[in-house]
Amino acid sequence: MPYDPRPISEGGNRGIDQPDEPGGFSRNAPEGKFRIVGVDTFDGGDWVYKDVDTLEEAKEFAAEKVKENPQMFKVHVYNDQGKHVHQGGTF
Numbered sequence: 465m466p467y468d469p470r471p472i473s474e475g476g477n478r479g480i481d482q483p484d485e486p487g488g489f490s491r492n493a494p495e496g497k498f499r500i501v502g503v504d505t506f507d508g509g510d511w512v513y514k515d516v517d518t519l520e521e522a523k524e525f526a527a528e529k530v531k532e533n534p535q536m537f538k539v540h541v542y543n544d545q546g547k548h549v550h551q552g553g554t555f
Contacts, residue, residue, distance in 0.1 A: 468508055477508050492546040498522040499542045502529065505555045506536040513539075519549060526552045 470476025472485040480501065482488025493499035493515045500513040500522050513529070516522050519541070526539040530552040541550035 477510075479510050490546070491542045491548075493542055493544045495544050497544060498549070500525055501540045501542065503538040503540065503553075504536065505538055505553075519543075523550050523552075526550060529553075 468476040472482045479488040483490040497515040503510045522541040538553035
């Protein structure tokens with residue numbers, strides 16, 4: 465899908481903060497966990513990789529994914545309050 469910065473509910477392809485839409489999700493991890501979110505900065509798509517128990521585990525996973533996809537790719541980590549706590553990758 466080509467880049468469209470609008471949220472899914474408005475016809476775009478950003479799923480973050482759109483938990484009630486197909487393909488949408490919340491940035492908040494379950495209580496006590498960390499949510500790892502991937503973003504393809506070329507087409508604008510985003511997705512949840514998984515939720516993990518520790519920030520260190522999330523950082524290690526993010527580093528591996530960035531190594532696999534070194535360009536036009538970002539990984540973000542959010543805590544259970546939806547606060548952005550880590551990022552990796554480049555535009």
